[in-house]
Amino acid sequence: MKISYGKQTIRSDDIKAVTKSLKKDYITQGSQISKFENDLKKSFNAKYCSVVSSGTAALHLSGKSLGWKKDDIIITSPITFLASANTIEYSGAKTDLVDINKETYCIDPEKLEDKIKKYKLNKRKIKAVIAVDYAGHPCDWKTLRMLANKYNFKLINDNCHALGSYYLNDPYYAVKYADIVTQSFHPVKAITTGEGGAIITNNSLIDDKVRLLKSHGIRKELKSDKMWLNDMSQLGFNYRLTDFQCALGSSQLRKLNSFIMKRNKIAKFYRYSLADIKEIILPKESRGIRHSYHLFPIQIKFSEISITKEIFFKKMFDLGIQLQVHYVPIYHHSYYRKKYKFNKANYQNAETYYNQTCSLPIYPDLKKKDLEYIIKSIKKVIYEKK
Secondary structure, eight states: OOBOSOOOOOOHHHHHHHHHHHTSSOSSSSHHHHHHHHHHHHHHTOSEEEEESOHHHHHHHHHHHTTOOTTOEEEEOSSSOTHHHHHHHHTTOEEEEOOBOTTTOSBOHHHHHHHHHHHHHTTOOOOEEEEEOGGGOOOOHHHHHHHHHHHTOEEEEEOTTOTTOBBTTBTTHHHHHOSEEEEEOOTTSSSOOSSOEEEEESOHHHHHHHHHHTBTTEEEOTTSSOTTOEEEOSOOOBOOOOHHHHHHHHHHHTTHHHHHHHHHHHHHHHHHHHTTOTTEEOOOOOTTOBOOOSOEEEEEOGGGSSSOHHHHHHHHHHTTBOOBOSOOOGGGSHHHHHHHOOOGGGGHHHHHHHHHEEEEOOOTTOOHHHHHHHHHHHHHHHHSOO
């Protein structure tokens, strides 16, 4: 038996959609692209959407569309995938971090404002904040929007974990509060296109810049009688998504709600089954939230049990269960450690979380017998004698 922490869920209608697209004349930039973009716009109640080749490409183009440059200060969470910070570095801007809230694991708005005030004392201002809806739990977006208005910075929702989440009982919260929303359609996410991502916004200028930059910076000269003519006005990228990937995306998106319901059912099973283990801290849900459970991260108080985190992972792996850590904090990575010399003491919540966390398997195709085996294995490993 081998159970991974995450896995794509592909149905027969997904395969049919891709096969149908592959039989058409245009398998790169065909009709399925605009269809998928329109489907996503409806899902977010947004004015604009541009699909791209990955979640990283979405974040990169977000920064490019906002004109990030050297000496700009962009803040994000230390508990996120490296892409959230790397895309700041691509622009030459400065990466800074703000600790997480220990209840939601998302960026802490109070600590964010404290950092902004410190910058103001030095007559510097931040350009943007990339806030991550970690594991599928939305950030405190009402407060983040208030801070963005108060201190005049742009707000990006790294929403890659949270497709299908609700905030204040609102399924359309993402573009309501953020200037830009980014998505990833990697196989372990709520829906997949293999690799893929999207930039969603209500700002036409941002959307126009993204569409130009994702396709080499080239515009077609539609008014010219020279049908072949085009012009590269800016240095762009090849960040386009293919037609058959978009066909898969639209097919997957139709099943989003059922996928999220299954993830919530698994989360409920975990909560019930692990509630009696005092050494385990279960993830919390704030009021008015629908958690989409891209991840189910638990914290284990290893200082109170007889094994280390390393041994726990190894024993679970030997039992056929592949756990994961989300994530090694940004400030632990040698690139960021050497460049910025971040002080761990400024990220106590993130550090405690990292030392204790592990992500349990969660995806729609997990069977009840798999879940029962996971719980049985956790209890066995935690309580067995050395």
